[in-house]
Amino acid sequence: MNYIPHTEEQIKEMLKSIGVSDLKELFNDVPDNIRLNENLNLGQSHSELELLKLFNNISKKNYNTEELVSFKGGGCYDHFVPSAIDYLANRAEFYTAYTPYQPEVSQGTLQAIYEYQTFICILTGMDITNASLYDGASAVSEAVLMANRINSKRKVLVSKTVHPDYITTLSTYLVSLDLKLNVIPDKQYVTDIDELSKKIDQDTFAIVLQIPNFFGYIEDVEKIKKILIDKKVLLIICVDPISLGLINSPAYYKADIVVGDGQSLGNYQSFGGPTFGFLATKNTWLRNLPGRIVGKTVDKKGRDAFTLTIQTREQHIRRHRATSNICSNQSLNAFRAAVYCSLLGREGFRKIAKLCFLKSHYLAKKINELDKFSVFFDSPFFKEFVVETNMDIKKINDILLKENIIGGIELGSYYPAFDNHMLIAVTEKRTKEEMDKLVYIFKNID
Amino acid sequence: MEKDKLIFDKGRKGRIGVSLPECDIKEINISEHLPGHLIRKDIKDMPSLNELEVIRHYTKLSQRNFSIDTNFYPLGSCTMKYNPKVHEKIASFSGFTDIHPLQSEDTVQGALEIIWKLEEALCEITGMKKFTFQPSAGAHGELTAMFIVDKYFKNKNDYRKKVLVPDSSHGTNPASANMCGFIVEEVKTNFEGGIDLADLKEKINDTVACLMLTNPNTLGLFEKDILKVQDIVHKKGALLYYDGANLNALLGKAKPGDMGFDIVHLNLHKTFSTPHGGGGPGSGPVGVVEELIEFLPVPLIDKKNGKFVFNYKVNNSIGKVRAFYGNFGVLVKAYAYIYGLGAEGLKQIANISVLNANYILNKLEKVYNCKYNRNCMHELVLSALKQKNKGINALDIAKRLIDYGIHPPTMYFPLIVKEALMIEPTETESKETLDYFINVMIKIAKEAENNPELLHNAPHNTFVSRVDEVKAAREPNLRWYPGK
Numbered sequence: 001m002n003y004i005p006h007t008e009e010q011i012k013e014m015l016k017s018i019g020v021s022d023l024k025e026l027f028n029d030v031p032d033n034i035r036l037n038e039n040l041n042l043g044q045s046h047s048e049l050e051l052l053k054l055f056n057n058i059s060k061k062n063y064n065t066e067e068l069v070s071f072k073g074g075g076c077y078d079h080f081v082p083s084a085i086d087y088l089a090n091r092a093e094f095y096t097a098y099t100p101y102q103p104e105v106s107q108g109t110l111q112a113i114y115e116y117q118t119f120i121c122i123l124t125g126m127d128i129t130n131a132s133l134y135d136g137a138s139a140v141s142e143a144v145l146m147a148n149r150i151n152s153k154r155k156v157l158v159s160k161t162v163h164p165d166y167i168t169t170l171s172t173y174l175v176s177l178d179l180k181l182n183v184i185p186d187k188q189y190v191t192d193i194d195e196l197s198k199k200i201d202q203d204t205f206a207i208v209l210q211i212p213n214f215f216g217y218i219e220d221v222e223k224i225k226k227i228l229i230d231k232k233v234l235l236i237i238c239v240d241p242i243s244l245g246l247i248n249s250p251a252y253y254k255a256d257i258v259v260g261d262g263q264s265l266g267n268y269q270s271f272g273g274p275t276f277g278f279l280a281t282k283n284t285w286l287r288n289l290p291g292r293i294v295g296k297t298v299d300k301k302g303r304d305a306f307t308l309t310i311q312t313r314e315q316h317i318r319r320h321r322a323t324s325n326i327c328s329n330q331s332l333n334a335f336r337a338a339v340y341c342s343l344l345g346r347e348g349f350r351k352i353a354k355l356c357f358l359k360s361h362y363l364a365k366k367i368n369e370l371d372k373f374s375v376f377f378d379s380p381f382f383k384e385f386v387v388e389t390n391m392d393i394k395k396i397n398d399i400l401l402k403e404n405i406i407g408g409i410e411l412g413s414y415y416p417a418f419d420n421h422m423l424i425a426v427t428e429k430r431t432k433e434e435m436d437k438l439v440y441i442f443k444n445i446d
Numbered sequence: 447m448e449k450d451k452l453i454f455d456k457g458r459k460g461r462i463g464v465s466l467p468e469c470d471i472k473e474i475n476i477s478e479h480l481p482g483h484l485i486r487k488d489i490k491d492m493p494s495l496n497e498l499e500v501i502r503h504y505t506k507l508s509q510r511n512f513s514i515d516t517n518f519y520p521l522g523s524c525t526m527k528y529n530p531k532v533h534e535k536i537a538s539f540s541g542f543t544d545i546h547p548l549q550s551e552d553t554v555q556g557a558l559e560i561i562w563k564l565e566e567a568l569c570e571i572t573g574m575k576k577f578t579f580q581p582s583a584g585a586h587g588e589l590t591a592m593f594i595v596d597k598y599f600k601n602k603n604d605y606r607k608k609v610l611v612p613d614s615s616h617g618t619n620p621a622s623a624n625m626c627g628f629i630v631e632e633v634k635t636n637f638e639g640g641i642d643l644a645d646l647k648e649k650i651n652d653t654v655a656c657l658m659l660t661n662p663n664t665l666g667l668f669e670k671d672i673l674k675v676q677d678i679v680h681k682k683g684a685l686l687y688y689d690g691a692n693l694n695a696l697l698g699k700a701k702p703g704d705m706g707f708d709i710v711h712l713n714l715h716k717t718f719s720t721p722h723g724g725g726g727p728g729s730g731p732v733g734v735v736e737e738l739i740e741f742l743p744v745p746l747i748d749k750k751n752g753k754f755v756f757n758y759k760v761n762n763s764i765g766k767v768r769a770f771y772g773n774f775g776v777l778v779k780a781y782a783y784i785y786g787l788g789a790e791g792l793k794q795i796a797n798i799s800v801l802n803a804n805y806i807l808n809k810l811e812k813v814y815n816c817k818y819n820r821n822c823m824h825e826l827v828l829s830a831l832k833q834k835n836k837g838i839n840a841l842d843i844a845k846r847l848i849d850y851g852i853h854p855p856t857m858y859f860p861l862i863v864k865e866a867l868m869i870e871p872t873e874t875e876s877k878e879t880l881d882y883f884i885n886v887m888i889k890i891a892k893e894a895e896n897n898p899e900l901l902h903n904a905p906h907n908t909f910v911s912r913v914d915e916v917k918a919a920r921e922p923n924l925r926w927y928p929g930k
Binding site: 098177297299 | 488845
């Protein structure tokens with residue numbers, strides 16, 4: 001491939017105009033002893049045809065969920081992605097544009113992100129949000145750092161039922177800052193509320209919970225609300241945005257900051273990225289928000305216009321005193337979420353959430369009827385649930401794979417105590433036939 | 447023309463923009479499985495549109511953007527080069543988009559192969575020994591690197607509190623160091639636009655963990671004293687960090703590893719042509735020398751008996767900086783770019799990006815001010831000081847460029863150049879485009895003399911004119927509300 005338009009003649013002409021004899025001379029500032037004299041060991045160039053062939057071959061080494069049936073979730077889901085999203089996100093005016101720092105020539109991206117911000121606020125029930133963060137894990141981390149700007153005490157409590165990657169990420173973010181992170185144990189797949197209540201002390205500035213949590217279960221929000229009365233700690237809730245089509249928004253149980261990963265809103269699983277993270281909160285804490293924010297204003301002629309705003313929080317203005325170092329975010333993925341929400345709308349969004357709920361409950365009930373398997377039903381769940389068995393989960397997944405099914409997550413890989421536990425996710429894409437097949441295979445495993 | 451509306455002002459209750467499958471199982475009563483207080487009754491503020499309404503709305507919005515595919519985009523430090531279309535096609539193969547991060551290793555060998563091969567290539571390009579691909583953007587890479595630096599010293603029981611950055615550095619450098627608890631101190635730039643060695647010597651001591659450096663620096667100039675710099679830094683036991691924002695100029699020409707850098711971050715969305723997406727997704731992989739491998743985030747990817755595997759046994763790993771492995775979809779495009787170009791093609795990027803920038807510099811240095819009298823690398827920084835005397839500032843010039851169909855350069859950065867206009871043409875722009883840009887810049891300089899109002903009011907033909915940013919900040923309107 002070659003994307004350089006210059007002819008040999010033009011190069012000569014330009015060199016002459018600059019007043020140098022050859023291209024090498026332009027690099028005279030690079031000391032001789034570090035200048036490379038030989039080509040990098042990266043081989044020759046390849047044509048477009050060769051490129052397509054090679055990558056097609058490599059891609060086929062992956063088992064994909066378009067051809068196989070997947071029951072994997074754990075923060076990344078096989079939801080349906082409407083074609084209109086690809087079509088719009090593949091418009092070069094969106095995907096080959098830079099960050100909209102020049103509002104006059106970026107009204108498209110700016111308005112779309114303003115609309116994205118509104119969708120996130122509607123879903124979460126919060127007042128404000130930013131233009132996106134990297135992913136769910138970094139959003140949790142940014143939320144905790146933000147909470148610490150609001151309340152400068154030293155300890156944050158995180159439930160063990162929060163996504164394990166998110167907890168690991170958070171501890172990486174906090175380790176250099178002299179902030180304490182305490183993990184609250186779970187009790188049967190939900191946060192041990194008594195333990196949580198005991199651990200809240202004078203030194204605590206925030207609590208992080210996930211709803212539905214990593215195991216798919218919905219925490220006891222009424223109890224949580226009660227124990228937090230009169231406590232000056234910030235409640236950070238991590239959500240699966242799809243669940244908000246059926247489950248009350250975290251604003252209902254008085255969340256201060258709502259975060260999550262937006263993969264399920266019109267983004268592909270893509271081996272875990274790119275997706276995007278979101279962070280929504282109350283008006284009061286606008287100046288503490290990390291990252292870019294789009295606002296509506298007017299232009300010189302009084303027409304409606306959009307622009308990046310409240311930028312004095314950000315690194316390019318405030319440098320080391322910024323609320324975060326974030327610069328590039330996941331704009332195009334947030335854009336996809338805006339299109340997804342627009343397409344589904346009031347009815348569609350609810351319908352998707354309902355389908356996930358109904359189908360997951362159908363499968364859970366069927367699996368629970370089997371002798372060698374049981375499903376944990378004591379807490380409500382949304383689209384994911386835990387299956388317990390005496391059998392080796394890896395072995396089960398190997399058998400499923402032979403039948404073109406990608407089985408649930410082996411929980412033992414995250415928690416040694418949960419060997420023989422499988423986390424199963426059911427999206428609106430799963431059919432009765434697919435679920436019955438899974439149950440049939442489970443039933444016949446020796 | 448119909449007054450412009452938000453998506454929330456469009457549609458009609460009852461419409462839907464996708465057709466969803468019917469429920470093929472017997473419906474159960476949800477309230478028997480979910481306590482009443484948890485059930486959300488409605489999401490009433492969501493709009494209801496059909497597919498065409500959505501398509502038309504966002505297609506119209508797209509027409510209000512400048513983009514690489516429609517306009518010359520000489521945005522300094524951002525490397526807005528052409529994004530090859532074949533990469534988009536490749537990255538959309540279902541074998542790349544429809545794979546779950548927790549599938550067994552056997553079922554994602556292709557994905558691991560891509561990451562492995564990209565890592566090999568980036569090691570060859572930079573002279574580093576191992577990379578992590580978790581960082582999702584440049585600043586995220588910087589932060590990851592700071593965590594590594596912090597852990598490296600703590601592991602030696604050597605508690606260092608300071609990070610040095612040049613006064614010309616990107617804002618993300620000090621912000622990233624601060625997020626990791628370091629105190630940031632600035633090192634001055636000398637009269638030639640390089641780092642001031644005397645100032646560096648004065649500020650470096652055994653409380654300094656790291657010097658963060660961009661090379662070529664943000665003035666578009668190569669740090670000629672880089673070997674002396676690395677010597678000064680390493681003699682005090684500190685680490686040298688490479689901000690890869692400007693690597694485009696050095697591809698196949700010189701390796702950061704040979705310059706003495708210990709840790710680097712790259713911007714795949716700059717140097718390796720993955721699209722900026724209107725602000726992301728990017729990817730900011732971090733590479734390190736042998737001594738720092740043990741601190742990288744988990745998992746790393748190894749090759750065992752011809753099979754690619756995850757390696758979670760990294761003794762002193764900092765942990766993770768995000769879930770899973772990074773912006774994989776971006777990695778696919780970056781590797782396709784490197785594989786497509788090969789060694790010769792990569793070197794030619796450096797050659798032509800530097801040629802293009804110098805060509806512009808040579809033609810414009812007499813019309814605009816240029817603080818340093820040197821050949822530049824891949825970008826140049828002009829100053830509108832001459833025009834400032836006539837009441838025209840860098841912003842006016844930048845906005846006037848829009849009227850000629852050119853995206854404004856980076857303005858007022860680096861901070862050490864007054865009225866800065868930072869121009870990075872990239873290698874994919876033709877001589878004809880550069881000539882057009884040069885002529886426009888000369889014309890604007892004349893307009894500044896003869897018709898300053900024209901510049902103050904620019905741009906004239908865009909969907910909106912200059913926006914009221916003071917109002918935006920003072921009366922924040924950050925979302926739509928029903929009925930407003």
